[in-house]
Amino acid sequence: xxxxxxxxxxxxxxxxxxxxxxxxxxxxxxxxxxxxxxxxxxxxxxxxxxxxxxxxxxxxxxxxxxxxxxxxxxxxxxxxxxxxxxxxxxxxxxxxxxxxxxxxxxxxxxxxxxxxxxxxxxxxxxxxxxxxxxxxxxxxxxxxxxxxxxxxxxxxxxxxxxxxxxxxxxxxxxxxxxxxxxxxxxxxxxxxxxxxxxxxxxxxxxxxxxxxxxxxxxxxxx
Amino acid sequence: xxxxxxxxxxxxxxxxxxxxxxxxxxxxxxxxxxxxxxxxxxxxxxxxxxxxxxxxxxxxxxxxxxxxxxxxxxxxxxxxxxxxxxxxxxxxxxxxxxxxxxxxxxxxxxxxxxxxxxxxxxxxxxxxxxxxxxxxxxxxxxxxxxxxxxxxxxxxxxxxxxxxxxxxxxxxxxxxxxxxxxxxxxxxxxxxxxxxxxxxxxxxxxxxxxxxxxxxxx
Numbered sequence: 399x400x401x402x403x404x405x406x407x408x409x410x411x412x413x414x415x416x417x418x419x420x421x422x423x424x425x426x427x428x429x430x431x432x433x434x435x436x437x438x439x440x441x442x443x444x445x446x447x448x449x450x451x452x453x454x455x456x457x458x459x460x461x462x463x464x465x466x467x468x469x470x471x472x473x474x475x476x477x478x479x480x481x482x483x484x485x486x487x488x489x490x491x492x493x494x495x496x497x498x499x500x501x502x503x504x505x506x507x508x509x510x511x512x513x514x515x516x517x518x519x520x521x522x523x524x525x526x527x528x529x530x531x532x533x534x535x536x537x538x539x540x541x542x543x544x545x546x547x548x549x550x551x552x553x554x555x556x557x558x559x560x561x562x563x564x565x566x567x568x569x570x571x572x573x574x575x576x577x578x579x580x581x582x583x584x585x586x587x588x589x590x591x592x593x594x595x596x597x598x599x600x601x602x603x604x605x606x607x608x609x610x611x612x613x614x615x616x617x618x619x620x
Numbered sequence: 621x622x623x624x625x626x627x628x629x630x631x632x633x634x635x636x637x638x639x640x641x642x643x644x645x646x647x648x649x650x651x652x653x654x655x656x657x658x659x660x661x662x663x664x665x666x667x668x669x670x671x672x673x674x675x676x677x678x679x680x681x682x683x684x685x686x687x688x689x690x691x692x693x694x695x696x697x698x699x700x701x702x703x704x705x706x707x708x709x710x711x712x713x714x715x716x717x718x719x720x721x722x723x724x725x726x727x728x729x730x731x732x733x734x735x736x737x738x739x740x741x742x743x744x745x746x747x748x749x750x751x752x753x754x755x756x757x758x759x760x761x762x763x764x765x766x767x768x769x770x771x772x773x774x775x776x777x778x779x780x781x782x783x784x785x786x787x788x789x790x791x792x793x794x795x796x797x798x799x800x801x802x803x804x805x806x807x808x809x810x811x812x813x814x815x816x817x818x819x820x821x822x823x824x825x826x827x828x829x830x831x832x833x834x835x836x837x838x
Binding site: 463467471474475521557558560561563578582585591608 | 623636682683686687688689690691692694695698699701702752776780781782783784786787794797798799807810811814815817819822823
């Protein structure tokens with residue numbers, strides 16, 4: 399019995415659309431996650447014990463539990479708390495943002511701590527407010543330490559975003575499932591999908607090593 | 621909307637959580653032990669001078685590190701069905717996790733091997749050790765000390781990502797949580813218990829590893 403039907407142009411377009419949605423989802427989550435991550439990371443380095451402790455708890459819980467569990471918690475839990483459900487895209491973005499924020503906060507914290515304390519003292523001596531000190535002195539220097547691991551995290555996030563398919567959001571993995579339901583060719587389709595993830599992640603990681611190489615040369619020249 | 625936590629409805633199902641946890645730990649442990657062995661072989665191949673071995677291992681590592689674990693699991697579980705090969709959920713989950721972990725630990729061990737001073741290898745050669753002896757007695761023990769912190773992180777992330785197996789209906793901790801949630805409709809209680817269990821294990825792993833690492837310092 400041959401139940402296989404061939405993969406046609408529409409299937410390919412459908413999967414490509416899923417790829418586009420995956421990328422948009424990851425970009426949104428990364429931007430929002432960076433904003434939240436910087437905030438939590440700065441909180442982590444705060445001298446006020448309660449603030450620092452709160453951000454430690456957040457990072458500890460998010461980094462100590464699986465992403466898939468967090469996604470399910472947002473997916474099932476949010477409608478209960480709010481009384482109404484939000485769109486699949488919002489749920490997925492929220493789940494990935496909260497996840498990314500914890501990891502990025504840890505990276506930001508390490509970046510801020512890597513800045514020499516003499517820099518902060520010099521900024522104080524120049525009469526800068528603590529906001530100016532952070533904005534013009536600490537953060538630009540921390541950024542050099544923050545960017546390489548953040549790029550690595552972004553690449554990992556693209557792979558991890560495939561888990562969003564489990565809560566029913568129609569991204570790359572989920573759309574490939576639908577095409578499989580029609581064509582009955584799971585191996586071929588998943589191989590194509592794996593190839594798409596591979597091209598993007600491998601390409602991005604090669605690109606980021608290339609850019610970082612350039613960055614280091616610039617630093618050495620200075 | 622106010623939500624009142626009522627753990628009393630969850631307690632009868634506690635044994636399901638613990639069973640799930642046992643399975644999660646089992647998956648992660650098998651994945652770590654077998655994956656580490658694969659990783660060591662890969663790392664030796666990557667640092668060797670045999671070109672073909674280097675190339676094959678490179679492809680393996682890049683492919684498994686740059687594709688999602690979920691897709692790897694789907695390829696084993698659903699994909700092989702296209703060729704009428706039936707693989708059980710547990711076996712496909714283990715295969716995917718072992719191969720995925722092997723690629724990651726491969727890179728970790730490679731950095732470890734490269735960090736061991738060349739003089740150590742030369743000294744072992746000068747003492748007339750065979751290649752196997754050199755690796756087993758001299759290089760791997762020293763490399764192992766260097767790789768404990770990254771290996772611990774990998775083990776924790778492997779344990780967390782064993783939850784992906786729930787998507788192909790392996791009854792591990794997350795599957796059990798979703799099952800209990802569907803039975804009792806006590807979503808937050810179920811997830812709080814699961815969060816606690818995951819945090820327990822990840823904390824134990826990192827505490828044990830850091831004390832083990834300290835015992836190495838002399």
